[in-house]
Amino acid sequence: MxxxxxxxxxxxxxxxxxxxxxxxxxxxxxxxxxxxxxxxxxxxxxxxxxxxxxxxxxxxxxxxxxxxxxxxxxxxxxxxxxxxxxxxxxxxxxxxxxxxxxxxxxxxxxxxxxxxxxxxxxxxxxxxxxxxxxxxxxxxxxxxxxxxxxxxxxxxxxxxxxxxxxxxxHRTDEFEELCKLDPDETVRIEDFLNRLRALTFPPHDNAEIEIEGETHYVEVDITK
Missing domain, CATH: 3.40.50.170 (Formyl transferase, N-terminal domain)
Incomplete structure (x- = not known):
């Protein structure tokens, strides 16, 4: 150099x-x-x-x-x-x-x-x-x-x-799939909370769920 x-x-x-x-x-x-x-x-x-x-x-x-x-x-x-x-x-x-x-x-x-x-x-x-x-x-x-x-x-x-x-x-499309919440999925509570808090990134809307034809966005706030 x-x-x-x-x-x-x-x-x-x-x-x-x-x-x-x-x-x-x-x-x-x-x-x-x-x-x-x-x-x-x-x-x-x-x-x-x-x-x-x-x-x-x-x-x-x-x-x-x-x-x-x-x-x-x-x-x-x-x-x-x-x-x-x-x-x-x-x-x-x-x-x-x-x-x-x-x-x-x-x-x-x-x-x-x-x-x-x-x-x-x-x-x-x-x-x-x-x-x-x-x-x-x-x-x-x-x-x-x-x-x-x-x-x-x-x-x-x-x-x-x-x-x-x-x-x-992990690829970007895996993240996109992670954002789509299935209302009929059976989950373990701790795993589901981990998923939601991982996707909580205000002001962005990441986790989404479709109920009766309408899309809703989900965040979680965990305190102790």
Whole structure:
């Protein structure tokens, strides 16, 4: 690397913007661009950065782009990998009772399957809804990146290889199906409450049920 560490940033959500702003303020780092669409990825070939860093980016990065940065491509994922690869990890941690957390990992051709650099669990409570956990995961992503970035630049980071057969993975269409409540379904109360609180994310209407031809939206508020 030259005098500065050259970075191209991929992101769009609140955690991504916070990491991007933090990186822009760091000495010895030059952040060339903030990319949010897949059509912009060609800029990476023009810039030839040391690192590509992704946080909140909504598109799959092709292998030919992943191969361009001299030091590699990093992704911050709001899940404790290998659990909850893919979409809506905050929701599935609650629904399936899997560990909640955040992970910094190298990007590869898979979705959230690259070698793990660092990860951190995030505490959860039965009173959490989907928004509560989402916000806690965003905060943890920023903190983890700020802690580990100096080691990344110095090349002093351990790596944990992921086993493709371990953990969990979810697609966006699975979340959409989870939102549709069946009025005739027989459920275990605790499982149903977990589902409802996972889908509670005000001001968004997620859980929905159709009664007598009308759609109703459902939220839950659990206190202790």
């Amino acid at each position: 030259g005098e500065n560490t050259d970075v191209v940033f991929l992101g769009v959500n609140d955690a991504g913007m916070r990491v991007y702003d933090w990186l822009c303020d760091q000495s010895g780092v030059f952040v060339h661009s903030l990319l949010t669409t897949k059509e912009q990825l060609g800029l990476i070939e023009d810039i030839q950065p040391d690192f590509v860093i992704s946080c909140g980016y909504q598109h799959i990065v092709p292998e030919d782009i992943l191969d361009i940065p001299t030091e590699g491509c990093l992704n911050l994922h709001p899940a404790y990998l290998p659990f909850n690869r893919g979409a809506n990890p905050n929701v599935w941690s609650i629904v399936e009772g899997t560990p909640a957390g955040v992970t910094l990992h190298w990007m590869d051709a898979g979705i959230d399957t690259g070698n793990i650099i660092a990860r951190q669990t995030v505490e959860t409570s039965f009173t959490d809804d989907g928004r509560d956990l989402h916000e806690r995961l965003e905060e943890a992503q920023v903190e983890l990146f700020q802690e580990i970035w100096p080691d990344v630049v110095s090349g002093n980071t351990p790596e944990i290889k992921q086993n493709a057969e371990e953990g969990t993975y």
